Amino acid sequence: MKPVYTILKRELKSYFASPIAxxxxxxxxxxxxxxxxxxxxxxxxxxxxxxxxxxxxxxNLNDFVIRPYFGTVSIILLIMMPLITMRLIAEERRNFTAxxxxxxxxxxxxxxxxxxxxxxxxxxxxxxxxxxxVIVLMAYGNPDLGPLLxxxxxxxxxxxxxxAVGLFSSSLxxxxxxxxxxxxxxxxxxxxxxxxxxxxxxILGYLSIINHLDNFTKGVIELKDIxxxxxxxxxxxxxxxxxxxxxxxx
Amino acid sequence: xxxxxxxxxxxxxxxxxNNVSFRVAQGEILGFLGPNGAGKTTTMxxxxxxxxxxxxxxxxxxxxxxxxSLKAKRRIGYLPENPPLYNxxxxxxxxxxxxxxxxxxxxxxxxxxxxxxxxxxxxxVNKRLIGNLSKGYRQRIGIAQAIVHDPAxxxxxxxxxxxxxxxxxxxxxxxxxxxxxxxxxxxxxLLPEVTMTCTRVVIINEGRIVLEESLDRLSERVDGAxxxxxxxxxxxxxxxxxxxxxxxPNVSDVRESASGEFIIQTKGGTDIREDLVRVxxxxxxxxxxxxxxxxxxxxVFLRVISTEGE
Ligand SMILES: Nc1ncnc2c1ncn2[C@@H]1O[C@H](COP(=O)(O)OP(=O)(O)OP(=O)(O)O)[C@@H](O)[C@H]1O
Ligand SMILES: [Mg+2]
Numbered sequence: 001m002k003p004v005y006t007i008l009k010r011e012l013k014s015y016f017a018s019p020i021a022x023x024x025x026x027x028x029x030x031x032x033x034x035x036x037x038x039x040x041x042x043x044x045x046x047x048x049x050x051x052x053x054x055x056x057x058x059x060n061l062n063d064f065v066i067r068p069y070f071g072t073v074s075i076i077l078l079i080m081m082p083l084i085t086m087r088l089i090a091e092e093r094r095n096f097t098a099x100x101x102x103x104x105x106x107x108x109x110x111x112x113x114x115x116x117x118x119x120x121x122x123x124x125x126x127x128x129x130x131x132x133x134v135i136v137l138m139a140y141g142n143p144d145l146g147p148l149l150x151x152x153x154x155x156x157x158x159x160x161x162x163x164a165v166g167l168f169s170s171s172l173x174x175x176x177x178x179x180x181x182x183x184x185x186x187x188x189x190x191x192x193x194x195x196x197x198x199x200x201x202x203i204l205g206y207l208s209i210i211n212h213l214d215n216f217t218k219g220v221i222e223l224k225d226i227x228x229x230x231x232x233x234x235x236x237x238x239x240x241x242x243x244x245x246x247x248x249x250x
Numbered sequence: 251x252x253x254x255x256x257x258x259x260x261x262x263x264x265x266x267x268n269n270v271s272f273r274v275a276q277g278e279i280l281g282f283l284g285p286n287g288a289g290k291t292t293t294m295x296x297x298x299x300x301x302x303x304x305x306x307x308x309x310x311x312x313x314x315x316x317x318x319s320l321k322a323k324r325r326i327g328y329l330p331e332n333p334p335l336y337n338x339x340x341x342x343x344x345x346x347x348x349x350x351x352x353x354x355x356x357x358x359x360x361x362x363x364x365x366x367x368x369x370x371x372x373x374x375v376n377k378r379l380i381g382n383l384s385k386g387y388r389q390r391i392g393i394a395q396a397i398v399h400d401p402a403x404x405x406x407x408x409x410x411x412x413x414x415x416x417x418x419x420x421x422x423x424x425x426x427x428x429x430x431x432x433x434x435x436x437x438x439x440l441l442p443e444v445t446m447t448c449t450r451v452v453i454i455n456e457g458r459i460v461l462e463e464s465l466d467r468l469s470e471r472v473d474g475a476x477x478x479x480x481x482x483x484x485x486x487x488x489x490x491x492x493x494x495x496x497x498x499p500n501v502s503d504v505r506e507s508a509s510g511e512f513i514i515q516t517k518g519g520t521d522i523r524e525d526l527v528r529v530x531x532x533x534x535x536x537x538x539x540x541x542x543x544x545x546x547x548x549x550v551f552l553r554v555i556s557t558e559g560e
Binding site: 002007018044107 | 301
């Protein structure tokens, strides 16, 4: 496991040495902040709106702020995550450092895992910083903590799946832009599948990458959703492994 | 120490190397010599475990580089054709990373990094970003990277490319000093590199080995096989000079390349310099210059690859 840590450490350092990471972080915080406060504003206004007098009990922070917020964040992530993963392997080729990595006494699987965990850590930092907004919520009322926490669990699983797709795309090319476009394309396909069939229990509905987040934000943690995301991540890493191994044999 | 057997690598239809076999004993410095596209890089990539061959085997020490790849890789230091550098790291940070993935442990690590930097003359840039360094320094960092874990086998793909003449000489000394009981393979298309640093040479052309010999044997073989360049001053009576030289034993051809300049080819590779000088002195010609025209080894190299290429 030590090699995984070595790769992870280097990869994280290089995130924070590159302007892309800071730009992505900043844009993510600004965008998610804007949406968060828009939803919050809507909620606050509805509190004073006489038309909602009778429903007041049913208008709560969870349904009116947190759930739409998670939905929006998942879209923002879908757009931004390819930018975080695009360099992971493509750049090793471009720098010729692939030759260093693959002639070192390290398993390819360890390299992949190290890189995945590095991008996941960066993503984690992004999400944790943005959690500041949610803390602001506490000043406005008492949101249900359960759905909030399960929502974050779902968000991390979703993000991990995005990253696995991105890592795989990066293993296909030596051009970062191409890698980003490919992963964006794959993610869009998985997203559109869901939009075209809302029914959760149809096969397409099950395949959709974003549908599974819904339950989490409602506070429902279901095994099938967790299994979906974990197998998505596993599959992404597995394909990356196949890609890197087969490339050698060409 | 290194045993390469019947190595073949195809890229689609293109056969990059074809049935290449050779051995390198411990402590030897093998020069892997060949023109562009001969298959040097391909061979070295296979030995270092970067990619598998289409056919054949490579053993490093007691380990097969494919079956026991991790064990074999621990023993190898490899400088690829392009130094594998992370531009966003400092020299020290980079070597620390390399030491880590090569499993250099704990206390030793700092010392080994320092030693590698000293040997390659990069101690004074250790805090600088690799991306800002010149080509020569980048090449040295590449070499430092290959030796940082003190490997038993060193594989250097054109180690002196892009260096200035002074650095080239330094790096050649460095490679010699690195050898000791290490086994070294260096690839190059420069002959002087081989004559200065290597103990044995393998010449490869179009994917096949065309010559494999120790350097001593090689110089025996080429001794005397010379083309001579002669320049004299003799008041325009050069036809007479030409005839006299032609009549010497073992001269096969004399051509006048410019006024007073002759190119003399010898028969069967005998050394005629003594006879030639005697004639010059007896006739009172004023000698301006007499030297072998091409480096003898270069001749062999060119002859070997041109005849095999047909
Ligand atoms: N990845 C690849 N795909 C297809 N062909 C390749 C690949 N790598 C090398 N070749 C071909 O294999 C042959 C040998 O190439 P190689 O790089 O081993 O030569 P070399 O001896 O190192 O040459 P140089 O002195 O120019 O570095 C060349 O014809 C080259 O075009
Ligand atoms: Mg080469």
